[in-house]
Amino acid sequence: MEFYGVTLSSRLLLGTARYPSPKILEAAVRASGAEIVTVSLRREGGDQRAGQAFWSLIGELGLRVLPNTAGCHSVKEAVTTAHMARELFGTTWIKLEVIGEADTLQPDVFGLVEAARILGEDGFEVFPYTTEDLVVAERLLEGGCRVLMPWGAPIGSARGLNNLFGLRALRAHFPDVPLVIDAGLGLPSHAAAAMEMGYDAVLLNTAVAEAGDPVRMAEAFALAVDAGRLAHTASPLEPRDMAAPSTPVLGKAVLA
């Protein structure tokens, strides 16, 4: 799998917020096998000691940082945050969030398209947090995005894949674009379903960070992502309406 020319073997991207402690975050990242972790600029500005531990972990595991513009509600705020993140983290990658609505934290897709275009022209490689809308997807690609990150469900909701029809349509319309389900996953089975559908990867945070045992949950998600991907490459059956006997029978049994 490739994002902007970078080849990766793990298809699980992990967020780094809301863990009970830096130690548990470290163990969860290790258990997940993730090669990319998202970091919010605002979080890193906070606790100095947690920041230090986090940076040694990044170095030790050779992780790639995907800074995000979490919590930005306008194009201006998102663009400014992206510039600060580029300075601080030394990467042109940016996970672009422009939040449009407080209850669902759903993307403001108009602002998103505009911010993605501005950042693309500024040399950023943008990972936009979007909806499953096909027209918005097309606009983001026209604006220079080479990866799309549709939501599964609202951030932190743990609902899974809310709109299977829309997500399937998105996958079918853009077979060659790396598509990552971002946000709203609650269970490993949700991640497996996304991968079975042909999504390239999943990004999640809350389901692991707020699980009773984040380390075990990180491992469970890693296994689910691998299983879902394996199933996808094995050409799964299409569901059908009528029964089809799984055991072929020849003739009839004679019962005396």
Ligand SMILES: CC(=O)[C@@H](O)[C@H](O)COP(=O)(O)O
């Ligand atoms: C980590 C990150 O980038 C989040 O903004 C992301 O959207 C994760 O959502 P969940 O916490 O629902 O997994």
